Amino acid sequence: MTTIFLKQGRDHTVLRHHPWIFSGGVARCEGGEPAAGDTVQVCDVAGALLGQGAWSPTSQIRVRMWTFGEGGVVDAAFFEQRIAAALAARAALPPARCATNAMRLVNAESDGLPGLVVDRYADFLVCQFTAVGVERWKAEIVAALAKLCPCAGIYERSDLDVREREGLPLVAGVLAGETPPDLVEIQENACHYGVDVKQGHKTGFYLDQRENRATVAGYAAGREVLNAFAYTGGFGIAALQAGATSAVHVDMSAPSLALARANAARNGIEASRSETIEGNVFEVLRKFRDARRMFDLIVLDPPKFVESKGHLMAAARGYKDINLLGIKLLRPGGILATCSCSGLMPTELFQKIVTDAACDARREVHLLQRLEQAPDHAESLAFAEGHYLKGLLCRVS
Numbered sequence: 001m002t003t004i005f006l007k008q009g010r011d012h013t014v015l016r017h018h019p020w021i022f023s024g025g026v027a028r029c030e031g032g033e034p035a036a037g038d039t040v041q042v043c044d045v046a047g048a049l050l051g052q053g054a055w056s057p058t059s060q061i062r063v064r065m066w067t068f069g070e071g072g073v074v075d076a077a078f079f080e081q082r083i084a085a086a087l088a089a090r091a092a093l094p095p096a097r098c099a100t101n102a103m104r105l106v107n108a109e110s111d112g113l114p115g116l117v118v119d120r121y122a123d124f125l126v127c128q129f130t131a132v133g134v135e136r137w138k139a140e141i142v143a144a145l146a147k148l149c150p151c152a153g154i155y156e157r158s159d160l161d162v163r164e165r166e167g168l169p170l171v172a173g174v175l176a177g178e179t180p181p182d183l184v185e186i187q188e189n190a191c192h193y194g195v196d197v198k199q200g201h202k203t204g205f206y207l208d209q210r211e212n213r214a215t216v217a218g219y220a221a222g223r224e225v226l227n228a229f230a231y232t233g234g235f236g237i238a239a240l241q242a243g244a245t246s247a248v249h250v251d252m253s254a255p256s257l258a259l260a261r262a263n264a265a266r267n268g269i270e271a272s273r274s275e276t277i278e279g280n281v282f283e284v285l286r287k288f289r290d291a292r293r294m295f296d297l298i299v300l301d302p303p304k305f306v307e308s309k310g311h312l313m314a315a316a317r318g319y320k321d322i323n324l325l326g327i328k329l330l331r332p333g334g335i336l337a338t339c340s341c342s343g344l345m346p347t348e349l350f351q352k353i354v355t356d357a358a359c360d361a362r363r364e365v366h367l368l369q370r371l372e373q374a375p376d377h378a379e380s381l382a383f384a385e386g387h388y389l390k391g392l393l394c395r396v397s
């Protein structure tokens, strides 16, 4: 096995169990240049063993750690153990926090499996392999999943751009068992959703917002809801099921809105209560403002605006814009649920942006509750990058 020696002072993060070693931290390799995905030993500058990781020659993240400290063998049994531990952690969640048959089973770095996401949707598992390390061990990982998680089929959605940084092709397809149907029906609390695991975003559904949909639903009775960045209806349908008088779902994706309409019907919601508008949220909110159309509950759940640190200020302007418009569109006493799923957007800065928006709108805003990613997406405290979803649930006077 090749041994990688880190530069002076580059061992601190590894000693704190952060799983990434950047290319600039590597001093030299001993024992030959490793191939993509090979397991390498990682040592500090003095030669003390820090652990083992997967070598990724094309990525800035040159090594993703599998183990820390001495010992441990990275083999099929290692992956089976890590997956079993991830499953046990989900099984230990309180039932009330996951009244669903859809959840994240393996959350990549935060479950000690850098680059591997596994989500369950009813009888199907959907996986993403985003790094060469897990790609190398795909067969062993699929075998472990088939053994530990009874399911009808295991489907792969490794069609993400980040694969290119790892020198991997974008692929999707069946890994084991049956092909999923075009829509897999899942249940989340009181709602049923059809999920397109083959073509939908991510692995098909924004499971990380499960608890936040339930929280928002708790405020929804008797309210007119605007569900901005609606995708397949998630928040709006949860609100309607909980007694909202109406919901308007806005998204720029026609197929997502078609599924939002089907999801409303699936839950027995009359079409008249659940309107879809295909368009750019930035423009639609302005049209509502100009038409003086008001709402009692607004959800703002945009996609990731911050792709890199250089995008932060432009993203901040985008968040400010939609939050300012959103606050203005709320009747007094209205509820705003505003989110950012950008890992690079600091929670404090996001709150400052919403505060500035409230100030500019001349409205008094109270924070009722912070919103977080659901506990099946728990982040390891050693891996701060694992915390990406943040939100504020506010009352707007």
Ligand code: SAH
Pocket: 205, 206, 209, 229, 230, 231, 232, 233, 234, 235, 250, 251, 252, 253, 256, 279, 280, 281, 282, 301, 302, 303
């Ligand atoms: N709230 C959803 C998930 C939203 S994902 C849920 O709980 O399931 C973000 C969505 O925003 C995607 O569906 C994407 O199509 C949409 N989107 C991205 N930019 C947009 C824009 N400028 N205007 C309208 N929709 C947009």
